[in-house]
Amino acid sequence: MHTTTTSPDALRVEMVERIRKAGHAQRGEVERVLRDTPRHEFVPDAELAVAYDPWQAVVTHRFEDGRSLSCASAPWLVAAMLDQLDVQPGNRILEIGAGTGYNACLLAQLTGRADLVTTIDIDPDVTAKASGALAATGYGDVHVITGDGGLGYPDHAPYDRMIATVSPWDIPAAWWQQLAPGGRLVAPLRWRGQGRSVAFTYTDGRLVSDSLHLCGFVYLQGVEDEGELSGPVTADELVTLHWDRDQAVEIDALRGVLDQPRVTAWSGITIASNESHDGLWLRLTVTDPRVCRIKVHADVPPEVCDPIGGWWRMALVDGDTLIYLTARRLETGDDVCWELGAIGHGPAAAKLTNYLCDEIRLWGPERNQRTPSLIVHPAGTPDSELAGPAIEKTHSRFVLTYDDVAL
Incomplete structure (x- = not known):
């Protein structure tokens, strides 16, 4: 139960102001949907002050050993990744990792039609609760799918935007196949032990980054994450x-x-x-x-x-x-x-x-001050086409460079 007497609307306004001061929600449409969406309705067991704390994730499901299985990401990170995704009206969107349904609700508002958003999660309890929260807040037309997010969801492909709210070790083959040319992918990737939310544009058969944010996420569960x-x-x-x-x-x-x-x-x-x-x-x-x-x-x-x-x-x-x-x-x-x-x-x-x-x-x-560029090539791309040494994945070859020159 909520014990604070401060109204959700006031807390939401304060949350967005703090997020913007920290340099996120810089896109006007991202600021708007954060202000308009009742986050507390997606995390009903959290205190209002916790639901609207810009820096705090809310764990909603755990493994038997206590590790986090699913959570509502901290609002600042939600905002940062939506800035990276750059959703345009009418975009068809796939979200990997349904969480509470909150992010899918924001995506539906950004694209303008809830039925253009598909969110997938491997855990049926997670998808059931996300589906219920989306219906209760007026976004029941979002497609909530129970399945292996590493396999994407081909029925609604190709997607103009793809966003992962779970952390993959690689770019699964299905994501390559289901992302439209010129589309954008935002994913909290892992390499060499650390994690970054990376925003890519799919161009000329490769994924080229334009921003990286330090982050940590629950790992992608399924057959595609064993690296x-x-x-x-x-x-x-x-x-x-x-x-x-x-x-x-x-x-x-x-x-x-x-x-x-x-x-x-x-x-x-x-x-x-x-x-x-x-x-x-x-x-x-x-x-x-x-x-x-x-x-x-x-x-x-x-x-x-x-x-x-x-x-x-x-x-x-x-x-x-x-x-x-x-x-x-x-x-x-x-x-x-x-x-x-x-x-x-x-x-x-x-x-x-x-x-x-x-x-x-x-x-x-x-x-x-210096951030490298990450270019992801499909597995099998010859060394002669790479700008530097590759970090080898299952379906991809990662190449990181500074100023287009590998150090």
Whole structure:
């Protein structure tokens, strides 16, 4: 039940104002539909203040082990992805991941006809609740389909716009086939352990990005999402490594690596307490095929593993050596900042920690001002047609470049 006395309309106005101040909902039509749509009716079990918190996702379904199965994305991220999608009146739209039905409701308003929107989800409980919420808010003509989103929905193809609100590891073959030439696809993709919402235009048989946003999403469930591997590096399995299947990682060579002597190096590059360092990780996905992700349970003491704070942490593996990004607090008068560095274990730890600090110094002067372009080619595209080294997926070849030149 809702316990706050502030009206939904007032909270919605405040939510949109805060989102716009943060740089999202820049398209007038996106701002309009956010202002007009009663989000609380799609998350009826959430307090009003939570339903209209710009930064908070609302989990609506969980796996038996407690992991999130489905949720209503944080409103700022909904706005950012709708900005990326650039829906035009009359567009035919496919959404992968029905969630609560809220995003499908926004899409229906943006295209102007609810029957032009199809939303698909693998979980029948999710689709049943989304369908009910859409009908209750006047958008019952949206097509709500129970099925594997990785297979798309060919009955209503081709689509002018496709948006995934679950995170795929690859662009499934069906999405390539069902997206109209010149159409746009927005998907929270994963490569080298990190995730970005990427906006593409489908042109000349390839997908070319024009924006990337840092994000995290529930993973796509189904037959098309089996590319990320993981394994423990500690006996208690509280520290795990996550990598792509095209990477040369032998997890058996890394088990127990944290028991080896620790090597620490510092870069001299500092960031403010509220400053992102994620551009460093993104840059390394362009320049170094060894970069991946380490996950550290909260019970692990820092003397065992001490990565920089955050949900996802950058690591680098070379054979039987593991290094990861770390930070230390520095205080200079009234100012507090964090110096970035590297911690390593294994035979090549000294060499690789110094290497990572050199990369931090290269990234530091421009910080997050430079964003690479991601071009996705169909699998089988010859190397001669690529602008740089490829990250190999099942149906696609990802090529990241800066200023059209791979580093």
